Amino acid sequence: xxxxxxxxxxxxxFQDLSSDFAFLTRSTMSSKETxxxxxxxEYPVIKLDxxxxxxxxxxxxxxxxxxxxxxxxxxxxxxxx
Numbered sequence: 001x002x003x004x005x006x007x008x009x010x011x012x013x014f015q016d017l018s019s020d021f022a023f024l025t026r027s028t029m030s031s032k033e034t035x036x037x038x039x040x041x042e043y044p045v046i047k048l049d050x051x052x053x054x055x056x057x058x059x060x061x062x063x064x065x066x067x068x069x070x071x072x073x074x075x076x077x078x079x080x081x
Contacts, residue, residue, distance in 0.1 A: 013037060013045045021053035 007028040013035050015022040022045075024037055031044040 011043050013043045014048055014051065015045050016048050016051040016053050018050060019054040021051060 008030070009026055009028055010030070011024060012027040012029055012031070013022055013024050014027075015035070022035075024043065027046070029044075029046050031046055033045050033047075034042045035045040036042050
């Protein structure tokens with residue numbers, strides 16, 4: 001293999017912001033933010049909007065988000081008259 005062409009593979013914490021769930025794994029992603037993990041070491045943290053801990057497919061809970069009545073606006077515009 002060629003030297004110095006591969007990205008750095010390091011331990012990283014992925015944190016789900018919607019459910020306060022975090023897990024430690026290895027990744028090539030990096031971040032300037034760090035978090036102190038359960039083992040006492042600090043690792044880069046990557047913040048996620050959704051993970052398997054909060055995704056409706058895995059949790060069985062369906063969340064309906066209707067911000068600003070978008071569904072109603074769509075139905076008024078394109079619904080049957």
